[in-house]
Amino acid sequence: MLRRRFIGAIPVLLGISLLVFFLMHIAPGDPISLLLGDDATEAEIQRTRHEWGLDQPILVQYWEFLSHAVRGDFGKSLKFGEPVTKLVFERLPATCELALSSLLVAILISIPIGVYSAIKHDSLLDHAGMGLALVGVSLPNFWLGIMLIYFLGGQFNLFPVAGRIEYGIQLETITRLYLVDSLITGNFPAFWSAVQHLFMPAITLGTSLAAIVTRITRSSILEVMRQDYITTARAKGLSERAVIWRHILRNAMITIITILGLQLGALLNGAVITETVFSFPGIGDLLIQAISVRDYKLAQGLIFFFAFIYFAVNLLVDLLYMLVDPRIKL
Amino acid sequence: MARMRYLKIWVGGAILSLLLVCGLAAPFLTPYDPQEQRLEHRLRPPSLGGQGFGPHWLGTDNLGRDILSRIIYGSRISLLVGATTVVLAGFMGCFLGALAGYFGDLTDEVISKISEIFLAFPFLLLAIALMAFLGQGLLNLILALMLTRWVQYCRVVRGEVLSLKERDFVVAARALGGRDFYILFRHVVPNTLASVTVIATFAMAIVIIAEASLSFLGLGVPPSIPTWGSMLSEGRSYMYRAPWLTIFPGIAIFVTVFGINLLGDGLRDILDPKLRGQR
Numbered sequence: 001m002l003r004r005r006f007i008g009a010i011p012v013l014l015g016i017s018l019l020v021f022f023l024m025h026i027a028p029g030d031p032i033s034l035l036l037g038d039d040a041t042e043a044e045i046q047r048t049r050h051e052w053g054l055d056q057p058i059l060v061q062y063w064e065f066l067s068h069a070v071r072g073d074f075g076k077s078l079k080f081g082e083p084v085t086k087l088v089f090e091r092l093p094a095t096c097e098l099a100l101s102s103l104l105v106a107i108l109i110s111i112p113i114g115v116y117s118a119i120k121h122d123s124l125l126d127h128a129g130m131g132l133a134l135v136g137v138s139l140p141n142f143w144l145g146i147m148l149i150y151f152l153g154g155q156f157n158l159f160p161v162a163g164r165i166e167y168g169i170q171l172e173t174i175t176r177l178y179l180v181d182s183l184i185t186g187n188f189p190a191f192w193s194a195v196q197h198l199f200m201p202a203i204t205l206g207t208s209l210a211a212i213v214t215r216i217t218r219s220s221i222l223e224v225m226r227q228d229y230i231t232t233a234r235a236k237g238l239s240e241r242a243v244i245w246r247h248i249l250r251n252a253m254i255t256i257i258t259i260l261g262l263q264l265g266a267l268l269n270g271a272v273i274t275e276t277v278f279s280f281p282g283i284g285d286l287l288i289q290a291i292s293v294r295d296y297k298l299a300q301g302l303i304f305f306f307a308f309i310y311f312a313v314n315l316l317v318d319l320l321y322m323l324v325d326p327r328i329k330l
Numbered sequence: 331m332a333r334m335r336y337l338k339i340w341v342g343g344a345i346l347s348l349l350l351v352c353g354l355a356a357p358f359l360t361p362y363d364p365q366e367q368r369l370e371h372r373l374r375p376p377s378l379g380g381q382g383f384g385p386h387w388l389g390t391d392n393l394g395r396d397i398l399s400r401i402i403y404g405s406r407i408s409l410l411v412g413a414t415t416v417v418l419a420g421f422m423g424c425f426l427g428a429l430a431g432y433f434g435d436l437t438d439e440v441i442s443k444i445s446e447i448f449l450a451f452p453f454l455l456l457a458i459a460l461m462a463f464l465g466q467g468l469l470n471l472i473l474a475l476m477l478t479r480w481v482q483y484c485r486v487v488r489g490e491v492l493s494l495k496e497r498d499f500v501v502a503a504r505a506l507g508g509r510d511f512y513i514l515f516r517h518v519v520p521n522t523l524a525s526v527t528v529i530a531t532f533a534m535a536i537v538i539i540a541e542a543s544l545s546f547l548g549l550g551v552p553p554s555i556p557t558w559g560s561m562l563s564e565g566r567s568y569m570y571r572a573p574w575l576t577i578f579p580g581i582a583i584f585v586t587v588f589g590i591n592l593l594g595d596g597l598r599d600i601l602d603p604k605l606r607g608q609r
Contacts, residue, residue: 015446143576299459310450
């Protein structure tokens with residue numbers, strides 16, 4: 001079963017590479033002329049085209065792209081003059097830190113509301129909780145970010161509005177995850193500064209995820225509550241607390257954890273916007289920078305990287321799901 | 331509970347209808363031309379008029395343009411992009427999903443693999459990538475969003491068709507000599523419309539936020555056309571001096587998306603009870 005799943009992933013990965021490769025070729029006009037601008041001479045255009053291999057037949061170009069991509073080589077960024085992979089790995093920890101903090105925010109908000117709404121379903125509090133979730137999914141996260149910057153950052157001056165750490169604070173980087181590095185090195189001013197810088201972006205990104213997870217938590221719990229074994233547990237005379245904690249929550253959690261894993265895509269989507277709003281130096285912010293200066297190589301590498309992470313995590317969640325619940329066959 | 335469902339549909343429908351009317355009747359409703367620049371009135375706060383200038387209920391921007399007029403005109407783009415994308419993606423996804431589900435075998439394999447490739451990209455990211463390479467423009471925007479949204483319809487319709495094609499009425503139609511395409515589009519696909527309507531409603535809310543996000547990033551329609559996302563992006567530079575530039579377009583996006591989600595919630599509860607409580 002596992003082998004089938006992995007073999008099935010190969011054509012999808014090839015398709016991803018094909019789509020990413022052809023993105024650059026659907027651009028209207030010549031990307032090299034667009035990149036070099038109107039002042040470039042014909043010789044310069046030809047030279048760059050040759051350097052990029054764009055004077056080769058399209059299939060040769062695709063093969064070159066693919067054979068380099070499997071080795072993690074996406075070429076050099078034109079803006080930064082450094083290998084794309086190096087830039088991605090430099091910025092990735094910031095995005096991971098943001099995504100994980102947002103996940104934590106989402107869990108802290110959604111699980112209690114979702115559980116409570118399901119247990120007290122059809123009550124006023126349930127409707128209020130679901131109304132709140134509806135508000136959460138309807139809030140555009142970039143607007144929420146701007147409003148947080150205006151009110152919490154500007155009007156009340158509670159949190160810094162940009163970056164990852166206060167300018168001037170020295171931090172020895174080991175993992176590039178600032179929260180982890182500051183704890184490892186015992187640098188508490190750096191830790192506090194990193195927490196403050198992460199607060200508003202994590203709330204911005206975590207809110208819409210929290211709204212989705214609240215609804216799923218509620219529906220998963222309601223589903224479990226309708227099962228016969230819950231009736232049996234109650235009939236045995238178990239206390240309501242024991243039924244909820246030992247039987248309902250434990251079974252509903254499988255679905256909730258899976259959904260949390262699958263929401264990584266939503267976090268990656270949101271990270272691009274959130275990082276741009278807060279000038280948070282992650283790979284989402286890097287992608288928008290690459291696009292704005294037409295750094296096609298960097299953009300291509302980043303898009304491939306995003307798709308690869310998303311695909312790999314979804315595959316991993318599927319496999320974990322199968323391990324946790326052996327009834328599920330993929 | 332039933333009353334609650336209808337209330338959601340009524341409130342959501344009312345919000346959406348109001349926005350549609352605003353969008354369609356924009357030239358008659360707006361107090362000013364949305365493009366008219368009056369630098370002497372730049373960055374005026376919301377006011378009912380007086381002190382030598384007319385009323386600007388939601389204030390003016392850095393070029394003296396009326397925010398209310400621009401928001402009303404902006405609704406046109408949001409609704410146009412939202413509705414067109416949802417319809418086009420719906421047609422594409424339903425068609426391919428129906429073919430995959432009904433014919434199975436190689437057709438199903440190919441369509442499923444293509445949809446898996448598209449699903450491998452976080453959808454907004456794919457839209458950002460497509461817009462970055464296609465360039466700004468209304469048609470490109472609709473195309474990019476359509477290419478990222480058809481998969482959801484395809485998957486759901488495929489699943490439903492897989493189950494519907496085994497039902498007695500399809501077997502009967504086949505026994506009476508009905509051709510495959512006739513049976514598929516006359517008998518099978520119409521039975522998936524309830525689910526498709528629910529997906530389409532939620533998809534419209536997602537597309538409107540995506541359009542605003544792309545415009546905010548400068549990857550949507552050209553800057554000459556007022557959109558809520560581009561208004562937010564322009565307003566950011568004056569956030570502390572003129573917060574109304576960012577507050578009101580954001581409220582417009584929120585109210586629209588909230589109304590559509592409310593409508594979607596109500597429709598789902600009535601049309602597709604299996605999906606109740608999910609999103």
